[in-house]
Amino acid sequence: EAGVAQSPRYKIIEKRQSVAFWCNPISGHATLYWYQQILGQGPKLLIQFQNNGVVDDSQLPKDRFSAERLKGVDSTLKIQPAKLEDSAVYLCASSSGQVGELFFGEGSRLTVL
Amino acid sequence: AQSVAQPEDQVNVAEGNPLTVKCTYSVSGNPYLFWYVQYPNRGLQFLLKYITGDNLVKGSYGFEAEFNKSQTSFHLKKPSALVSDSALYFCAVRDGHSGYSTLTFGKGTMLLVSP
Numbered sequence: 001e002a003g004v005a006q007s008p009r010y011k012i013i014e015k016r017q018s019v020a021f022w023c024n025p026i027s028g029h030a031t032l033y034w035y036q037q038i039l040g041q042g043p044k045l046l047i048q049f050q051n052n053g054v055v056d057d058s059q060l061p062k063d064r065f066s067a068e069r070l071k072g073v074d075s076t077l078k079i080q081p082a083k084l085e086d087s088a089v090y091l092c093a094s095s096s097g098q099v100g101e102l103f104f105g106e107g108s109r110l111t112v113l
Numbered sequence: 114a115q116s117v118a119q120p121e122d123q124v125n126v127a128e129g130n131p132l133t134v135k136c137t138y139s140v141s142g143n144p145y146l147f148w149y150v151q152y153p154n155r156g157l158q159f160l161l162k163y164i165t166g167d168n169l170v171k172g173s174y175g176f177e178a179e180f181n182k183s184q185t186s187f188h189l190k191k192p193s194a195l196v197s198d199s200a201l202y203f204c205a206v207r208d209g210h211s212g213y214s215t216l217t218f219g220k221g222t223m224l225l226v227s228p
Contacts, residue, residue, distance in 0.1 A: 035218075042219050042220045043218045045217070099145060104149075
C-alpha cells in the first residue's frame with residue numbers, strides 16, 4: 001500500500017514570497033489533515049478535510065494560509081505572503097475513519113529567510 | 114478543549130533497561146489515545162492506540178501503553194530498551210464522542226537510549 005506522498009521535501013524562500021505544498025493521501029482515505037510542526041514543538045493542526053469539505057480550520061491563519069482538496073483526493077496548502085515564523089515542517093496525514101490512526105507523509109520543510 | 118501533557122522533555126535510559134515515557138490528557142468525552150514516534154527528518158509513525166477495552170495496549174516494536182482513566186494517563190512503556198529506540202515520541206488524544214474531532218498532540222519527549 002502506497003503511503004502519503006508530499007512534495008516538495010524542502011523549500012527555502014524569502015519573506016513575503018509565496019509557497020505551495022502538495023499532498024496525495026492514501027487511496028480511499030476520506031479524511032486529510034495538514035499539521036504545522038515548529039522545531040521543538042508537537043504538530044499543530046492547521047486544517048482537516050472530510051472528503052471535499054472542511055471540518056476544522058480554526059487554527060489556520062486565513063489571512064495568509066489557504067488550503068483546498070481537489071475532488072476529495074489531493075490537497076494543496078498555500079502560504080502567501082510568508083513570514084519568518086512560518087518556518088516549520090508541514091505534515092500531511094490521512095485516515096480512514098474516526099477511530100483509525102493517522103498516516104503521515106514525510107513532511108515538507110519550509111525555511112523562510 | 115482537549116490537551117495532552119508530556120512532562121519530560123527528555124528521557125535517558127541504558128540499553129536493556131525498561132523505559133517509560135509519560136503522558137496525561139484532558140478531553141471532555143471518551144478519550145481515543147495514540148502514541149507516535151518520529152525519527153530525524155521523517156514523518157510521524159504510528160505505534161499504538163487505545164480506543165476501548167483492555168487498559169494495556171500492545172503496539173509496534175515491543176512497545177505497550179497503559180490507559181489509566183482515574184489518573185487520565187497513557188504512559189508508553191517497553192520492558193527492554195534498544196539504542197534504535199532513540200527518537201522523539203508524541204502522545205495524542207481525540208474526543209471519541211465528537212463526530213470529526215481533531216487529533217491533538219503533546220509537545221513530544223526525546224528518548225535517548227545509551228549503549
